[in-house]
Amino acid sequence: MFSNIVNKKIVLNSTTTSFFRYYSTIKNTTTSPKGFKTGTYACGLKKSGAADICLIHSEKECNVAAVFTENKVKAAPVLLSKSLIEKHKNTGFQSLIINSGGANACTGPEGEKNAQTMSLLSSKLVNAKQQSLVMSTGIIGQQLDMKKVELGITKASENLKDDWLSAAKAIMTTDKVPKLVQKQIEIDGKQVNVTGICKGAGMIHPNMATMLCTLCTDADIGEEALKSALKHSIEYSFNSINVDGDMSTNDTVAVFSNGLAGNKRIESTNSKEYLLLEKAMRQCATELAQMIVRDAEGATKFISVVIRGAKTEKDGKVVANSIATSSLVKTAMYGEDANWGRVLAAVGYSGADGVTPSKISMWFASGDGNDIGIGQKNDPSFAMQFLKDGQPTPKDDEKAAKLLSNKDVSIIVDLNSGNQQYTMWTCDLTVDYVKANSHYRT
């Protein structure tokens, strides 16, 4: 997990180091951000009868920042939420309505109308001045049963309370576990809370849309600073995980801040207050993102792909992504096979600059691979070198098998071309993944 990185003092580039300065002041907590309430209801969109409507409400108007799927095929709620945020310049929002059990994607004008209805009805019910933002997840290409949805929104609005676990449950689709993280920091002597929920387990199950995440904080922070904090939080969390390389039509991450913590408004992205809040958001997002990888359908391994010695951070990311999306690497990890040749091939075809085969070193390790000592003369017992300066090193098959039998394993590649690094998290490609994704209707 992310926290280990900090404690173990790995080499960090200048961008990332700054975020860890205030680490010790972030607490895990069960305290929710002030002024936010959630309401849920099972309106019948899910065959299971589980909750499928989630309304989030803030008693005070919020600043909002959001990122949406880059897929050109965007669901109706994505298009609506995007346009609302642009229209209102990231401010004045009090409510968010989410449904699971239907993605409202590829649904044409009727789908657009339905997203509007969800937005207008929910904001009216909670007396918000501005239309609600909307998120949907579930099957693509089916119209929502609006009679059910409208009833669900009404019922959810009648029972608002501080219950984030129910909210996390109501947005699940193929998720096996609800995903909720809460953090607390102190700014200007005030307690500031950040809560995040998300859903997603790969873009799996027929036509299921991947990933929705909502962060809510009572911090007082300006619109521009909030946008910046979200952007950085995403980059090292949801943009650093990979389950199957497929990008959905509905991916959305939104953050709401209502200022009720009472801190002095954060405007400068260079202030220590900003950096602290950004880090709390980022930790929330990272832990949620890692939960998605651990919950990925069919996955048996949590794999950290750690690229060191990259010329640029972008290079590191390109290489990490190439390894993390290789079916051959992912099946080898499933089989607990220290197949360094496949990893090296993925490095070679990544297209990154600064890849010189004769300079590359590689290790497999148990755990997250960010521990001190890897790449030193004597690797610690949890790591084993397979390639040194582009050439295979003597192998110890027994030790290798033991390393890779862990649930958490790492692939560490040192490009020896610079001093940047990037870590991406992925899972293995398993028989159960194929089964889960092929035999739905048959």
Place this chain on the structure above:
Amino acid sequence: MFSNIVNKKIVLNSTTTSFFRYYSTIKNTTTSPKGFKTGTYACGLKKSGAADICLIHSEKECNVAAVFTENKVKAAPVLLSKSLIEKHKNTGFQSLIINSGGANACTGPEGEKNAQTMSLLSSKLVNAKQQSLVMSTGIIGQQLDMKKVELGITKASENLKDDWLSAAKAIMTTDKVPKLVQKQIEIDGKQVNVTGICKGAGMIHPNMATMLCTLCTDADIGEEALKSALKHSIEYSFNSINVDGDMSTNDTVAVFSNGLAGNKRIESTNSKEYLLLEKAMRQCATELAQMIVRDAEGATKFISVVIRGAKTEKDGKVVANSIATSSLVKTAMYGEDANWGRVLAAVGYSGADGVTPSKISMWFASGDGNDIGIGQKNDPSFAMQFLKDGQPTPKDDEKAAKLLSNKDVSIIVDLNSGNQQYTMWTCDLTVDYVKANSHYRT
């Protein structure tokens, strides 16, 4: 198969139309190109005891063109062959030595020396003036047992004959069938022969290198024209297939022409003689490439991804590749599930220009999907529309299941943004693929 495309008069762009003008003059044959001989031997690199050395010899010096893997991690024989061809400006070659059972990749200076030895020994044994080109395939990161290899080369050189099937067998690794295609055309009243062998079944099996292909022809053709013909042959064959998206360290396609057919030397790439020869080469390459997809480990389906109405051919290729590499699309095809939402999502995130969701139409079909009539008012019985102008069409689940139960299926996407098209061939992602690629050592 490719031949259907021609007979059925689908819309072809100007680049491709020209190649089909002379279609009827190309014959499948068992006649080999004049002046070429092959020798094979089982020297013991393969545990199975099957042949693992293949020597190809031309009694006359050949022009040669070749393309190599774009992977930055290149095997020693790739580096050597590339430099020999550059040094000798694509001419004067008489021999090619291939071993299976060892890729000679990531083997450092010793590996380079071994590739040199293979090259020099084989050219010496057949009295060629110039060093042999070299190809290797098999496990990455292990040194070749040169005592065995040298014996193998010697034995292979002692028994040269016209036996292309044995040659095709000697280069197999995880291939289940040997891959050999022979074509015959007439140029200037002379019979011209083209023979191709290849191996590959995805970059599967631990550290196996993917794909080697050798084309030999007795046509008389200049170096520059030969390079052009190879480039076009590759683009619509080996560059249009996808098994698992992994690119190996050893991929090589080389063509040898010795001129013994006696035709007037082809120099201009605009002449009809050139176009005819190019098309024969291209058909050889396409059929060989499709054999690789059909032989892919664990595959149960041969899938044609046909993109129509693309703004540019490049756009069409980008979209086709995005669909053909999507694990979710490939698992759905395995499960015979007409999961158009996954296909649409892959179109959306492909990054291609000219993708407007509200314009996209989509069909699933049995067969190769290039038949007349798809996209017309009444689709023929082998096709079924799932999306029209970005919106789902009414479904017939029984018909859909029947269509997708065929071994050959097609995914046809019309972007409605232009008049270019691109077809890519791939296979499904199956439980057996995962098993084959994970449990090698365990």
